[in-house]
Amino acid sequence: MKTRKEIIYAHKDKYQKSTKKERGQLLNSICESTGLSRDRAARLLREEKTREKIDLKKENRGRKPKYNAEVIKALNKIWGILDFACGKRLKEGIKPLIEALERHDEMVFNPEIKSKLFDISAASIDRLLASHKKELAFKGKSTTKPGTLLKKNIPLRLGTQWNDAIPGYVEIDLVAHCGDTTAGEYVNTLDVTDICTGWTETYAVLNKAQIHVFNALITIESNLPFKYHGIDSDNGSEFINDHLYKYCENNNICFTRSRPYQKNDNCHVEQKNWAIVRRNIGYNRYEGIKATKLLNEYYHLLRYYTNFFLPQTKIISRTRKDSKIIKKYQIPKTPYQRILESDIISESIKKELKVLYLTLNPLSIKRDMIKILENLEKLAIPSYHSRKVITPNGVSALVITHNNSKNIELNKIYR
Numbered sequence: 001m002k003t004r005k006e007i008i009y010a011h012k013d014k015y016q017k018s019t020k021k022e023r024g025q026l027l028n029s030i031c032e033s034t035g036l037s038r039d040r041a042a043r044l045l046r047e048e049k050t051r052e053k054i055d056l057k058k059e060n061r062g063r064k065p066k067y068n069a070e071v072i073k074a075l076n077k078i079w080g081i082l083d084f085a086c087g088k089r090l091k092e093g094i095k096p097l098i099e100a101l102e103r104h105d106e107m108v109f110n111p112e113i114k115s116k117l118f119d120i121s122a123a124s125i126d127r128l129l130a131s132h133k134k135e136l137a138f139k140g141k142s143t144t145k146p147g148t149l150l151k152k153n154i155p156l157r158l159g160t161q162w163n164d165a166i167p168g169y170v171e172i173d174l175v176a177h178c179g180d181t182t183a184g185e186y187v188n189t190l191d192v193t194d195i196c197t198g199w200t201e202t203y204a205v206l207n208k209a210q211i212h213v214f215n216a217l218i219t220i221e222s223n224l225p226f227k228y229h230g231i232d233s234d235n236g237s238e239f240i241n242d243h244l245y246k247y248c249e250n251n252n253i254c255f256t257r258s259r260p261y262q263k264n265d266n267c268h269v270e271q272k273n274w275a276i277v278r279r280n281i282g283y284n285r286y287e288g289i290k291a292t293k294l295l296n297e298y299y300h301l302l303r304y305y306t307n308f309f310l311p312q313t314k315i316i317s318r319t320r321k322d323s324k325i326i327k328k329y330q331i332p333k334t335p336y337q338r339i340l341e342s343d344i345i346s347e348s349i350k351k352e353l354k355v356l357y358l359t360l361n362p363l364s365i366k367r368d369m370i371k372i373l374e375n376l377e378k379l380a381i382p383s384y385h386s387r388k389v390i391t392p393n394g395v396s397a398l399v400i401t402h403n404n405s406k407n408i409e410l411n412k413i414y415r
């Protein structure tokens with residue numbers, strides 16, 4: 001290579017001052033002695049570089065990277081705060097989160113980095129974060145026992161029959177914190193998900209007794225920015241009972257149920273069981289009043305975090321073309337944003353939510369959540385062993401280990 005560069009440099013001036021015919025003859029001679037192609041040799045002879053640059057500097061080809069290490073570091077931190085959302089959801093959540101963090105003096109972003117974060121596409125987010133993503137793969141036990149009473153009085157509703165839903169039509173389900181066995185009494189989480197807005201509320205109950213579940217459902221209604229208009233449950237006896245049936249009948253609430261053994265009929269709440277309850281709490285076994293109270297303290301903070309700061313996707317249409325199913329989705333939005341856009345919700349409630357939103361600090365909420373989770377783990381009867389680690393890039397991570405063989409990142413809080 002050094003000899004080639006010497007030959008090119010020696011003939012460069014002569015080549016640039018020659019006629020077209022003379023250039024062709026010179027190229028033939030240079031190609032024969034160096035082995036370079038005519039195009040490559042001509043390109044080098046046309047360059048206006050000094051000898052030192054030709055000797056020491058390689059050609060820089062391609063477009064320069066737009067997103068440098070500082071942008072990727074900031075993006076990685078935001079990704080962790082927003083619970084490791086996918087690129088499409090993360091793109092819609094970046095701007096509101098940065099505004100909230102700066103409003104509460106949690107972080108200060110360089111204007112250039114902030115501008116790039118606002119402009120970044122969902123595809124670029126997924127590409128830049130690809131090396132940081134880890135799979136979550138748990139599976140737990142099903143604890144639904146059928147309730148035979150009143151079934152004939154409660155109509156069926158399929159998961160695809162929610163086109164007419166307005167804020168207040170909800171799906172409900174119980175998530176069991178039973179560990180590896182369903183024997184004895186253990187804490188359960190009541191999960192209530194609004195179909196129209198995606199607003200989700202969770203509440204821990206001491207056991208699956210009908211009265212406990214019913215009281216939790218009433219407590220959740222008092223926290224919602226709307227009243228129940230419809231309730232859809234599975235066929236468990238904790239829901240199919242006189243308490244809930246008479247309440248719905250007296251308050252003109254549409255009460256429906258899913259088909260037995262058809263989880264897709266409750267697809268909205270089933271998805272939240274994983275995304276909100278399991279990803280945050282895991283599969284440990286919890287028993288007793290103290291664990292129930294700590295869980296409810298955690299859920300009180302979690303409701304602000306998920307409903308005000310985490311964008312969610314909603315499907316618009318689902319069509320089959322030959323063997324392919326084509327799905328179209330709305331732009332990801334938070335449940336809070338969907339409520340502000342709703343014509344059903346009153347302006348006074350929207351005003352209250354706006355005032356509340358400005359007081360919320362997402363990073364402070366996450367810190368308080370991890371403190372409660374650490375105390376909660378001390379009460380766990382583990383089927384999965386939990387531990388907290390500090391990763392090399394300064395991330396405090398809650399890691400779940402099953403049989404000391406597989407690590408699963410369940411939650412990360414940036415220091």
